[in-house]
Amino acid sequence: MKGLLPDLYRRQIHKSLISKWRKESPDKYTGYELNDNIEELYELMKKISEDQRLLRTIRAFYRVNKTLKDIIGIGSDYIKRIKEFKFQIIETVQRNKKTIGIKRGIKLFGISPSTYRIWAMESYFRCGQSLAKLCSSAYPQQLTVKEVHKIHRILSNPDYAHWPIISVAYYGMREGILKAHPNTWYKYARLMKLKRKRFRKPKKEYDDGLRAKAPDEKWHADITEFKTADGRTSYIYLVMDNFSRYITSWRIADKVCAKVRIETFEETIINAGITPNQKEKTELIVDGGTENNNKEVTTLLQKYPVDKLVALKDILKSNSMIESLNKLIKYNYLYPRNIHDQEELVKIMRKIVVPDYNDKRPSGQLFGLTPAEAYGRKTANFKKIREKMIEAHHKRVSYNQTHACLGCPFGCKQN
Structure with a gap:
């Protein structure tokens, strides 16, 4: 029993009980080995508390470790998340630079010296206004x-809620509302937490599709x-x-038939000005339907x-371009609306969908042009x-440079 209990506890135990324990097997009692660990830990903590430099170093590493855990704990995308906490990281590194050093601190966070310098400058010139x-x-x-x-107003406008941000950005430049790169629009939309709501389906993988070099070279x-609220299915x-990407012709019918097709x-051919004696040929890509x-x-x-070509039969390519248009029309224009019947569907297609898509909505794939312009x-x-x-x-x-922030702490002066 000697050495298994602290002397303070041992003196309080009766001699007869100690005599009894000595005669019993040590295997009968478990947990006594923790006493050695506790005493060792106590001595270690005592030495640390006496060494102020070591104590500051441990505290510094603890702060860095806690900050890092807070960031990682939010999400798995570390690089994206760490940017959201850049000011907190700079503050932690600065507070502990005398103990662990700046180089070691930024290494713990996994950021480069150049990134640290940029973040440090942004932290210094931080402005709540x-x-x-x-x-x-x-x-x-x-x-x-x-x-x-202006960005907030136009991105919050329900008239453009079905437009992607890049289309809104090009529209802003075209109309003289705001001349800024689309990436700037994405940045400020993210800062203002303005997201575009979309009805999403699982993505399909497509090969590189067919690409024409001029209008009326290839059609799809x-x-x-589309099912309306009355339960009736219409065919667009x-x-x-x-x-x-211009919609050259469209119809809505109750069934799939050759007549409407x-x-x-015929409307597409006439509007394109194609004549029977024309030398240049146009390819019409369709699927294998009887219509x-x-x-x-x-x-x-x-x-x-x-020349009519059946996708994946006469050519190896799919008809993915118009399939994307189908999805765009339904998920961006039609599904967000409660369309009661086919008559209302025709009205919305004629007055809203086709004019907006063809003539008004700039396309990122067309570098800001509308399909009608292209x-x-x-x-x-x-x-x-x-x-x-x-x-x-x-x-x-x-x-x-000439307009001050409200309450700016950096000496900005209003001219």
Whole structure:
């Protein structure tokens, strides 16, 4: 029993009980070995408390470790999450730089020295009056307050809720509302936590699709179903131009038939100005449905230089471009609305969907042009766009450098 209990406890135990324990097997009693561990831990803590330098170092590592755990614990995407806590990281490294050093501190967080310097500057010039949390005088490239309000207003506008942010950004540049790069729009939308709501389905993997070099070089045709609130299924017939993504013709019917399909083909051919004697041929990509592959369709197309190709049969490529258009129309325009019947569906397609998609909504794939503009062979003037953005940048810097933040602690002066 000697050495198994502290002397203070041993003196309080009766001699007869101690004599009895000595005669018993030591295996009968468990847990006595913890006494050695406790005494060892106590001595270690006593030595640490006496060494102030060692105590500060341990506290510093504890703070860094706790900060890191708080960040990692929020989500698995470490790189993305760590940026959200950059000011907290800078504060932790600065508080403990005398004990563990800055180099070792940033290494613990897994950030580079250049990133640390940028974050340290942003931390120093932190400003609660700016959405970007940075002093506008020290960082004059950021958007002005008025420009931020414009982004918030247009992204919150229900008229553009079905547009992606890149389309809204190009629309803002085209209309002179705000001249800023689409990436800037994404940044401030993220800062303001403005998200585009979408009805999403599992993504399909597509190979690189067919790409035309000019309008009316390749067309795509397809039919998609849409069920209205009255339980009735309508069939939306679409024909689109490959080069411009322009909807050249559309119809809505109660059933799938060759008659309606021919109407859309004929309308597309006439609107494109294609004549029977024209030398340049146009490819019409369709699927294997009977509405596309019948004598009536063949008779019509034989009159014109239009070659009908069945996707994944006559060519190895799919009809993915118009399938994407089907999804865009239904999930961005139709599903968010409570469409009662087919009559209302036709009205919405004619007055809202087709005009908005063809003539108003800028496309990121077309570098800010609308499908109608691209179909009309208009090209994006990148030089002019660049000049306008540079001009807006200079005005932004000038404004931020001459307009103070409210209660700015960095000596900004109102001119």
